[in-house]
Amino acid sequence: MTAKAEVPSAASALPMALDAVGGDFGALPNVEGAVLAARAGVSVLLVGDRVKLHAELGKYAGSSGLPLEVVDAADVIGMDEHASDVRSRTEASINVCTRLVKEGKAAAAVSMGHSGATMASALLTLGRIKGVDRPAILTHLPAKSGFTTLLDAGANADVKAQYLAQWARLASVYLRVVEDKENPTVGLLSIGEEDHKGSALVLETHALLRDMHGKTLNFHGNIEGRDIFLGTTDIVVTDGFTGNVVLKLAEGEAKVLFGWVREALGSTLKSKLGGLLVRGALRGLAERMDPSTYGASILVGVRGLAFIGHGSADARAVKNALLRAARAHEAQLIPKLEAAFAQK
Structure with missing residues (x-):
């Protein structure tokens, strides 16, 4: 989805x-x-x-x-x-x-x-x-579960913990209202799942989000980079610098990956025949990973x-x-x- x-x-x-x-x-x-x-x-x-x-x-x-x-x-x-x-x-x-x-x-x-x-x-x-306090760019990334909502994707490089907490609330309402996702889960991007891991910003934000859990949002806890594409949480909050790096990395990797697939499927006669058999499936995969599918990101x-x-x-x-x-x-x-x- x-x-x-x-x-x-x-x-x-x-x-x-x-x-x-x-x-x-x-x-x-x-x-x-x-x-x-x-x-x-x-x-x-x-x-x-x-x-x-x-x-x-x-x-x-x-x-x-x-x-x-x-x-x-x-x-x-x-x-x-x-x-x-x-x-x-x-x-x-x-x-x-x-x-x-x-x-x-x-x-x-x-x-x-x-x-x-x-x-x-x-x-x-x-x-x-x-x-x-500060608007954020909310974007969607393809994930195992369908898509993951990421913010901030580049509006604010220097942030405060209260900004991230506000963005988590904004994204939670957005998903409920526009995407029909009841009680969406919020993950805080960090370098480890444990509560005590992360920068000073992450630690302070974690405390704020934990206090908001069950009141204005559904806080899952810290997540790592791999969780974004696994769809561990519906929402991922981070600062705009990190979020923009994640976004550009994902888009760049998708292009490289499909380039490798095209090369592999065109390398021999046998692979070319196999490529004809999987063309439909690959087209659907390309559709999910194409930024055009999502159109644009909202400034929430x-x-x-x-x-x-x-x-x-x-x-x-x-x-x-x-x-x-x-x-x-x-x-x-x-x-x-x-x-x-x-x-x-």
């Missing part, structure tokens, strides 16, 4: 705001992904250069009849520019997206562009949920839905990101997170 990205059971009245010019490849995959999502029933506001986006939309037959609308934004923060530019470049596409959410004109902001700029724009425009802790994808995202990833955003909106994730943090 993978994290759900299917079509919401009922189409949202509000569209998703897509930074349609962000990412390594600009409008091309964003527009195609938006068209695919619109055909699946999700309304999308394509934010970016009006002329370019209309020209790109014109390539898709029947797009004029889909729930798609272009919102002009002449500026875009490039992948090699500074995240701090969001403060001065108010008409940049990502800022327009988050403003649309703030003004109630869009349900979520989705971007495959500059991740730092997306985080900064979401935080500056939407603000934080009361009781949350801000007072609005914001999703951050890979700069190299293809149309399938954009589509799945938009579907995931629509599901989170339909599930009323933000009001439920705010309600959970209002309870002491």
Whole structure:
């Protein structure tokens, strides 16, 4: 089982705001992904250069009849520019997206562009949920049990124990609300399962999570790196530096592993014949391990839905990101997170 990205059971009245010019490849995959999502029933506001986006939309037959609308934004923060530019470049596409959410004109902001700029724009425009000190990037990794939810995946390199405890609560609500996982388990990433092992940060966080067990979350205890892919716990909390290393390591290893498999299956005539027999199974495995399957990661802790994808995202990833955003909106994730943090 993978994290759900299917079509919401009922189409949202509000569209998703897509930074349609962000990412390594600009409008091309964003527009195609938006068209695919619109055909699946999700309304999308394509934010970016009006002329370019209309020209790109014109390539898709029947797009004029889909729930798609272009919102002009002449500026875009490039992948090699500074995240701090969001403060001065108010008409940049990502800022327009988050403003649309703030003004109630869009349900979520989705971007495959500059991740730092997306985080900064979401935080500056939407603000934080009361009781949350720092938002975190929540992502899904394929695991033996289906998927494991990891956070922080890169928003905060330097953290405090209270941040990790808050993220554990945010992730617990997210999984209950969006993924229908009752009482999800929380694991704290460490160098050993024993309570006394780990850095000063881990030891302090462990004490906080242990105290919260049975009250606001279900704390399993410390876990090690191998447990992430074994699915030992539903949620893994760690600092953003470590979490980002884990994420990039997993993605890199998956590419290398499949490269080895392709080489092995193409090395001899016998292996080529065997490859034909297992092609379907390998395709399913590749699907589970492909980041495009999960679409984008949510920035949890801000007072609005914001999703951050890979700069190299293809149309399938954009589509799945938009579907995931629509599901989170339909599930009323933000009001439920705010309600959970209002309870002491």
